[in-house]
Structures are given as structure tokens and as C-alpha cells.
Amino acid sequence: MEDALADDLDLITITQLRQVANQSPQPYRLHVQVESRLEKTTSTGSPFFEIKLVDAADSLLWRVFDNNPQFHELSKLGRNAFIQIAGQWVDGKYGLEPRQVQFRALSEDEAGTLLLGDPDLAARQQADYADIVAFVGSIRDPRLLKLCSVFLERHGERFRRTGAARRNHHARRGGLVEHVAQMMRCAVAVAGVYPNLNRDLMIAGVLFHDCGKLWENVYAESGFTMPYNLTAEMLGHIPLGLELVNKLWRDVMDAADAAQWTTLEPASETVRLHLLHLIAAHHGTHEFGSPVLPKTPEAVALHHVDNIDAKLEMFRRAYETGKELGAGIIEKFVPWPVNIVAPLPAVNLPARTD
Template sequence: MDARMWRLPPELRSGLEGPEYVQVEGHAHEYRGMLQVKVERLRVLDSSEVSEEDYVPATEKDRRALAAELELAGEGIENPHLFELFALMVSDAEFWEAFCTAPAAKAMHHARIGGLLEHAVHCLRLARSLAELYPADRDLLLFGAIFHDVGKIRELSWGRGGFAYTTQGRLLGHVVLGERIVAGYIDRLPGFPEELAMHISHVLLSHQGEVEYGSPERPKTLEALLVHFIDNLDARAAMFLETTRNVSPGGWSHHENPLNRALYLPETSGDAVET
């Protein structure tokens, strides 16, 4: 919405250093067919007066419960080295807070506060099922499913009323950043097996699947292949659900969406049971 203030306070005449939240009082009117606000009073708000989640999308799920589910999964890891690595990462309060708060994307899927956490939990649940079907290293598969997108905490910023790419996110991307984050924790663990570290790096670096989608390598182990498809499945299912959220049963979405096609929401049968 456009807004105009004709008598700007002296402290604002030189502009602001960056985006800020402000409290505005004024009158709305129509100007050339558009709604416009004539601002009478404007005050820059202190950060203590603002809750970011009031102004950006946030998961509706209980983030504490989601984080607890991941922490419990980490406690169940049998490989002593992966167990120690998981525990070290979760015990880093600053890292874990960022992981549990970050969006999973700027716009494509799970683009909301807590979106990365939500995506990680969904991928964990899928990985558990696939671990029962295929002869994969279960601990490595679960670790990769949870932390494959960990680089998003550095690729994206989520303050000041919106999501944006950081400079390092634009230059390096979350795939490389994620591998560096995990490798940094591995370096703090004396005696961590080099081969296991290599397999972790491969899972992280290949999870996008193809070079054109940002992966330096294509998946070449069973665990890497499964993590790629788990990530892809949850991301695309989320794209469908988010695109059709306001579509009535029996209706179609607009074709301009992350899946680049009109999406159909079937009418539910009368005997369908909500779970």
C-alpha cells in the first residue's frame, strides 16, 4: 500500500540505515484508483517492541515438539561417531536456535519461520520408512535426511519482515554452506573416521540430485540417492499443498506456481474420514 508523509520528522529526513518496523497513524483514501495512506504520525519501533513472527509466515506446528522429535532421533543413533556429531550440533545453542527458526526456502516450499525444522522432521519420518525397505546405513540416512538442508541457516536471512538471500548464500549456495557447517563440527571431534566424514559430505553435496540444480556431484551411494528423493518428495508435496491451500475441492490452481502447472484438487468422497 502506498503511503505519503508531507512533514517528515527531522530524525527521519536523512533516511534509515536499513529496513525498520514503524508505527503509522494516518488516513486512507483513494488516489488514481489505488488505496493510499496519508501519514500523520510515524515512529520507528525498537526491536523489543516487535515480534518478527507477526510479520512473516511461520509454521503453525509446535516448534518445540518438532525439535524434540529430532533430538529424540539423535539419541537413537547407534553409530558412536554419528551420535557424538549429532549431539555436538544440537548442543550448540546458537546453531540449534537458527536451525529451528530458519525458513527452508525464500519462496519455493516451507517458506516460513520454522520451515526448515518442519521439512527436516518430514524427511526424518520418510527416511525411517525407507530404512525398513532398503539395505541402507540407517544412521547415515537419518542424519542426512535431517541435516541435508542445514546450509539454509546461512544461505537465507529471515529478519526485518521478510526472507532474503545472504551474500554468502548468493555466492556459495546452501549445498556448499551445509557441507562446510557439518565439516566444521566434524573437525572438532578427534578420531572421527575419514571414510564416514567423506560419506556425510557426499550425502550433503549431492542431495539436490543434479549439477544444474546446485549439486557439485550426483548421488552415488544408496544413502545419498535416498536422501535426494526424500528431499524432493517432501518439497514437491509441500509445493502442491501450499499452492492449493485456497483452492476449493473440484477446482484448479493458477499455473504460476513452483511446480509450473495448474494443479487439481479432487472433490472428497462423502465417506472420507479426516485424520
């Protein structure tokens, strides 16, 4: 497959490749970044490479053995390199792998386009961020409104390139924005059903519940790698989130606006403590990392809203990429303990004419 021919192939994402590789066996090309290239040996002592390829929404592990004619050339492939890889994709012994491979470095313009993400995903994340800004703008408590606004002003760019996790759910560049936006929609809906819930506190709690992940799960500015760092490794996102909110709160209370809030009830210190509790308790149990268990209605609601969105995102991804074992039965995925079943569609009734 010559380079000129390779450039004429359909350009798809890793997720799209998973969907079409078995249904439509034809050559495709991917634009990806090399997250890592590990050199390993087989049980017989032969060398091989384990190359992790990533794009905005997905990743793919490519194993290249020493009988591959491009083995030597691939040995020069650097970490974080942006490449095009083209070939006939098959579901081999080690998962999806290309045959008759051609690869080349991406141009600067191509790499820039790749960093923007799949156009549909980028558009959804942009809409999600706009919704977050709108929800924050609807907060009536001036202290929480100011706190949330300062966070978005100072850390919005970093927020937009942070994943909600390394695995399991929304584990992609910008995934935290998707997670927070959907949680806000759900939290506001729940607060509408249970009007005794503090809506302002729920919105702020959703925004800040995972804010420590801006240092634990942030992607590199110019790539799809999520580097590890000592601070996040030793503290984790909940203590980091508590520290960030305390720092922002002090800054907000030192501003001129704070003089107008001294007579507000509940008192500012009480508001701060309730918000910190939502961050500390959002995992729900000590077993899953919460230093304290939920002790307020908002903390209980936030924990379940978080859990619902994470679990439903796992199901969405499994339906999209999981292996079908039988009609409507999809293979279990980590960390789900059982196979899952396709959801029941809504009844399709003819439109009413009256």
C-alpha cells in the same frame, strides 16, 4: 478509521488475510515488518512506493501511489520497522491492498509477540524441533550421534530461524526446521520399508543436507528479513554444508570419545565420506546444482524424500492461497508449470460396529 477503532479490529496474519479477504469483506489489521520500501515511477513519471510487508509465514507487496493521502507519511517508513496496518482490504489491480488505511508503529511488546510467529505456526515448529531432537537421539552410530548433537548444541538457535528457501517452499522463519522434521519422518518410514538403507545415515543426512542454508537463508535475529551475504552468494549452501560438516567432524574426532571408535566398522573416514556424499548429491542432478550425482541407495532416497516434501509443501501453500479458476482448479504457481487440481478426499464411510 481512528487509531482506537483500528485497534479494535480483528488482528490476523497475512496468510489468513488471503483466505478471508474476498470471502469476508470487512476491515482487518495486520502486525508486520517492513522488509523494504522502494521508490519507483509509473509510465507517466509519477512516483510510487513498493512496500514489502512480512510476518512469520508470509509476505505482501503494497503499492502506494502519490495520490494516497498518506504518501508523504509513508515516505518516512524505515526498513525493518514494525507496524500495524489496518484498513478495508480489497483485491485490487495489484493484488491485495488496503483502503481507508491507518498505520502506526508497534510497541516493543507487540513486536516481540510478532517475532514469536503465529501461535499455531510457533507450536508446530516447536513440536517439529522436538521431533528432530528425538530422531537424532535414536541414532545408534556413536559418531553420527555425536556429530548431530554437536550441531544442534552449537547452531540450534540459528537453525530455528532459518528458512528452507527464499521462495517456493518453507520460505519463512523456522521453515527449515519444518522441512527437516518432515523429511526425517519420511526418511525413517522409507528406511522401515527398505531395511537395507542405513537409517542412522539417513537421519544425519536429512539434518545436514541443507545445513549450509544457516548462512544462505537465515533470518535476522530481530526480524523477518533474510539478508544476502557475500559468502553464501559466492559459494551456495551445498559447499557451505560440506565445509561445516568437515569442521564439526574434525572437532568430534578430536574429542575424548573418539578413542573408543577406532575399531568400529565401517571406519570413521568411510562414514564421513558417505555423509558428505548425501549433502553433495541431494539436488539429484548437475542441472539443479549437485556437484555429484547420487551414487548410493541413501543418496537416491534422500534426494527423493527432499523433493517430495518440497513439492507437497508447494501444493499445500497453493491450496491455501492460490486463485481458484474453477471448481477444484487452482491457478499454477511458480515454479509449477500447470494449473493444479484439488486432491481427492478419502472415502467417508460409517464407523464399523463389529
